[in-house]
Amino acid sequence: MMEKEPEGIENYEGPAGGWGALKAVAEAIKDQMGLSPKTRALLDMNQPDGFDCPGCAWPDPKHTSSFDFCENGAKAVTWEATPKRVEPQFFAEHTVSELWNWSDHDLENQGRLTTPLRYNRATDRFEAVSWDEAFAVIGKRLRAIADPNQVEFYTSGRASNEAAFLFQLFAREYGTNNFPDCSNMCHEATSVGLPRAIGVGKGTVTLEDFDHADLVICIGHNPGTNHPRMLATLRAVSLRNKPIIVINPMRERGLERFENPQSPVEMLTDSATRLASSYHQVRVGGDVAAIKGVMKALLEEDALRVAKGEESLLDRDFIANETVGFDALKADIENTPWDRIVARSGLTEAAIRDIARVYWSSSNVIICYGMGITQHRHGTEAIQQLTNLLFLRGNMGRPGAGICPLRGHSNVQGNRTVGITEIPSETFLSRLDQAFGIKSPRQHGHNAVKAVMAMRDGTAKAFIGLGGNLAVAMSDPQATFPAFKGLDLSVQICTKLNRTCLLTAEETLVLPCLGRSEQDYQATGLQFITVEDSMSMVHASTGRLKPASEQLKSECAIIAGIAKATLPQTVVPWDALIGNYDLIRDKIEEVLPDFYDYNKRVRVPGGFRLRVGASKREWDTPDRKAHFLVMDSMVEDEPANEAKLTLMTVRAHDQYNTTVYGMNDRYRGITGRRDVLFVNADDIAELGFNNGDVVDVVAGDRVLPRQTLVVHAISRGSVAAYYPEANCLIGLEDVDPESWVPAYKSVPVELRRAQ
Structure with a gap:
């Protein structure tokens, strides 16, 4: 019997990069931007006087070339700078129930959001509202929650240092250290280990x-x-x-x-x-x-x-x-x-x-x-x-x-540096309190997994998302999706429509914000923001494009608007901080001494590096020594050791985190599909399957249905499926117990022929 050749699968023989990458960039520009003059924005990306790539956190070289961006960075910018728009009329034509059945790619591919939106449960549609109304609704809901620890403040790596600092300031003045963030799902093990x-x-x-x-x-x-x-x-x-x-x-x-x-x-x-x-x-x-x-x-x-x-x-x-x-x-x-x-x-x-x-x-x-x-x-x-x-x-x-x-999103490390953490130090909180005259809570808060657990169990009442698509990124959608729908309040601050926006709570608002490539004008003129790359370099980023809509606000301005509406007696000078981001950076410097001369040093092309003591053999451990640490069990008791196969989730090449730019995975030879399972040829044969067979992937009582087997150069005993589709195989409790990172790459599975 001849082995079947799966549809949309071929052996990729080329290198990474090369003409394939240039072709992909050209196709992304054509698909998202056409002949728009905004394509020139690519030449401003990662340049000293331009904007930082909204993609990965790899550092910029000191001597930049005429263009310094990669294929996926170009996709990220074209995806953000697209002329496609999601106007209020779009929601008049499509109910949330209908949109739920769209693919994640199709949802984001509709383009940029242009106006604040509020969900109307009676019509099952989002409707345009003013910023004042949006802030008032959110403020009223947050004031009605008796315990601030019932609110989750989520941050994605897209947020700038300035926005992240204001976000944690607002949450702590409000009264909680609940800061689930995207690093909880990727590099929290680094932050702990x-x-x-x-x-x-x-x-x-x-x-x-x-x-x-x-x-x-x-x-x-x-x-x-x-x-x-x-x-x-x-x-x-x-x-x-x-x-x-x-x-x-x-x-x-x-x-x-x-x-x-x-x-x-x-x-x-x-x-x-x-x-x-x-x-x-x-x-x-x-x-x-x-x-x-x-x-x-x-x-x-x-x-x-x-x-x-x-x-x-x-x-x-x-x-x-x-x-x-x-x-x-x-x-x-x-x-x-x-x-x-x-x-x-x-x-x-x-x-x-x-x-x-x-x-x-x-x-x-x-x-x-x-x-x-x-x-x-x-x-x-x-x-x-x-x-x-x-x-x-x-x-x-x-x-x-x-x-x-190797950090993922471009400022995930910077967010943590400026205070996005559920376990803040006493030193940080004391300096924050002194700088602003507030009294921060000392009780440790929720990370991402604990936040969703609290939502699932009904002890969390509200969620405010500063970017990201948490419900899709998180493991266990069987629990996560209903958890979002059970909230009293869900607020999503984003540039595009995504699936988390559609998980409507009792009150749901979607607030459109500026992208990193766009001009941010405030009371004192054009502002720049700052980000920290994966090697602790802090540098400026200045948007060059005209905003997608006149109604868009910056993340900083949105945070300030919510804060003022929620805390009528706030002691934070929100208007002054938003009017001049230099003042935000002054406050960051006051709270975090490693940012000394912040505004001066960040204006130097390329920025500056924050202190990393270990780089100079200065060990900031309690005993001032570096520590050899023993792992004596070698995790012999892991379920992965008992399984015939262990699954890991992977990203496709046409993808960045939960954003799916297209249905191809060029370097692995996949075209037009994402329903595949990469398996070693010997494992396929030993299990009695053939290349191209359709199987269900089973992890206990969890099932990822109808995946096509693809012979791939992967180690024996290992299989790989796409993220986030395979998140359904991972329970909320399936985590690294030290860092609470979901075990996306430790999933014991078996394969069954699909019915």
Whole structure:
């Protein structure tokens, strides 16, 4: 019997980038903007006097080129700068019940929202309202809630430092520390795990460190789709003939080879630069075992050399002077047998020893990791094993070496820096209270999962979303969707219509805001905002385009409007702050001393870097030492170990977070569909299926129906499905217990032939 060829599936042979990327940019411009002069906005993106990309958080180079954007950045801008509009007439023609049956792509593809909207339950339609009415309705509802801790204040990574600071200020004056945010679903494991190890929840490297690295290890990320501008940095490392080791369950073209659209030679000769010098396909969830294996091989080789009187492979001075906990880690590694490491990691002992050999042969090493590490039941501990490996040879706090978490949305790190956290420090709250004359609550609040649980259980009454599409991003839509519909109040501050807007509460308002590419005029003239990239660089962003509608307000102005309507006795000078964003930055500086001379330094092209103590071996831990941290169980009790298959969710190339630009996934050869399950060929055969069969993916009593099997270069025992479609397989309780990040990549599943 011949194996079926699934429709819309082909083998992609090209590199990442190249002519395919340029063609995709051209198609995005044509589809969203046509001949609009706004296409020139692409030339302002990531330039010193322009606006920051609303996509990923990869830093800008110091010397920008004539254009400095990637394919997905271009899609993000065309999606925002589109001339398509969602006017009030649109809602007169379409009920919410009808719109619910539209795809997520079709909802956002209608274009920009133009006016504040209020849901009318009697007609099942959104209707235009004035800003004054919208603010009054929200303020009245919030004042009627007896306990401020029954309100959830959500922040997406799109928000600027200024908007995020005002948002947390309003919520704390209102009386709560409930700050679910998008980092709770991606890099919260970084925010929890790194401080215990190095004293700060941020990466320690800068973009310039890659110029001095002798080895880059990429583990659990896919730059070709999720942070494409990183490809140019990896290309530069490869061109210096320095190794790049990849540890990833799936083979991703953006980690294998790259054709730089800004390189005339590569484009004209149709050549590409090899990226990965070695590619190790670890089993999903086997990263900790693999890293433990590398440490075990290193320690074994070191012991042999020391016994022969040779120089130690370990940086013993660094270990002795800068760290604590080495002996406990050494004992744990020595007591972990190779057979457990091999079985759990999916890699051979020889392959792991090869990684270790390259590691100890390299003077300066950077480890880059993404959500393939953080979105596990053991994500926090996995990150700590990466720092353990770096500590062994002193690869922390010196040029060309360190840890590099790859943040997702462009200012998700900045939001956290300026106060978006449910567990604020006493120092921060005291300084905030002093700066504004308020009394912030001290009780810890809700993260994203706890917020949805509170909504589900009826103990949360209201939700205010500063951007994002939380209901779709969150795991367990079976619980999350009804939770939103059970609220008294839902407020969505956004640029486009999305599915969370349609989960109508007793009172629902949608407030359209300016995009990052648009001009923001306030009382003192054109304003700029600031963002922090994944390497702690803070820089200015100034919108250049005319707003999509005269009725749009900035996120800052919307927050101030809600605050004034909710808190008639507010002591915060909201009007002054909104009239001149310099005053917001002055207050940020007053509360957060690391922002000293904020307005002066951020006006320097390229901005400034915030202090990261670990970058200079200043460990902001209680004992002022870096900490080796032991994970002795190697998560042997995880459900993933009991399952035949472990599923991870992945993003398609035509996608950014929950925004689906199109139905293609070019680098994986998928065209026009998202109902596929990537599986290893041997696993398909062993299970008695064929390529192209349609199956149901089952996780306990949860089912993702009718997925087409696609043979893919993925490790044995691992399968992958698209996010957010596969979120239905993950319960709200399925989290990393340390950070509460949903276990999007630790899902034990079985496959059943679809009925």
